[in-house]
Amino acid sequence: MPTDSELIRGCQRGHPPSQEALYRRYWSFAMSVGLRYARSRDDALEICHDAFLKAFRAMDRVDPDRPFKPWFRSLLVRCAVDRHRSTRRYHATLDTDAEPPEPGVGAGHSITVEATEILLLLAELSDVQRAVFNLYEVEGYTHDEIAVLLGIAPGTSRSHLTRAKRQLQALYHQRVGVQP
Incomplete structure (x- = not known):
C-alpha cells in the first residue's frame, strides 16, 4: 500500500x-x-x-x-x-429574542449516544449555529477567527455557540426521554 x-x-x-x-x-x-x-x-x-x-x-x-x-x-x-x-x-435568520429552554443535567443518567445520533442532533441546528459549534468545539477556532470566517461579530459567534449548546442539550434530552 x-x-x-x-x-x-x-x-x-x-x-x-x-x-x-x-x-x-x-x-x-x-x-x-x-x-x-x-x-x-x-x-x-x-x-x-x-x-x-x-x-x-x-x-x-x-x-x-x-x-x-x-x-x-x-x-x-x-x-x-x-x-x-x-x-x-437563503436560510432564515435566528430569532435572537427566542431563548430555548435551559435544561439541567440529570444526575445519575448514563446514556450512550452513537455518532449517527449526534450527527442527527447537529443537523437540527440552524446552519450558523452548526458552523459556529463545529468551528469552536471541534476545530478549535477562536470566536475572533470564527467571526472573520463567517462575517459576523465575535459576540454573535459566542451567542450562537451558547444557543447551539442549549439546543443540543434540549434535543438530546427530548430524544432519550430524560427529563432535565
Whole structure:
C-alpha cells in the first residue's frame, strides 16, 4: 500500500491512479467532516467533492513530506464555511429574542449516544449555529477567527455557540426521554 507521500507525489505528476487512491483513502474522513457542517448528506457530498477538487488543483503546493490529513481538514472546513456563506441568504435568520429552554443535567443518567445520533442532533441546528459549534468545539477556532470566517461579530459567534449548546442539550434530552 503506497504511503501518503507517494500518493501526493503521484498526484503532483497527474497520475490518475494516485488521485483515485488518495480519494478512496480520505473519502470517509472527508464525509465525517462534511456531515458535521452540512444540513443533509447531499450538502456534505458537495462539500467533500469541492474539497477534493480544490485539493487536486492545489496539489503542487502540498509538501509530500508533511502530513496530508491536517492540510486536507482545513481545506474541508474552508469549503464548508464557503458553502455556508454562499447559502446563508437563503436560510432564515435566528430569532435572537427566542431563548430555548435551559435544561439541567440529570444526575445519575448514563446514556450512550452513537455518532449517527449526534450527527442527527447537529443537523437540527440552524446552519450558523452548526458552523459556529463545529468551528469552536471541534476545530478549535477562536470566536475572533470564527467571526472573520463567517462575517459576523465575535459576540454573535459566542451567542450562537451558547444557543447551539442549549439546543443540543434540549434535543438530546427530548430524544432519550430524560427529563432535565
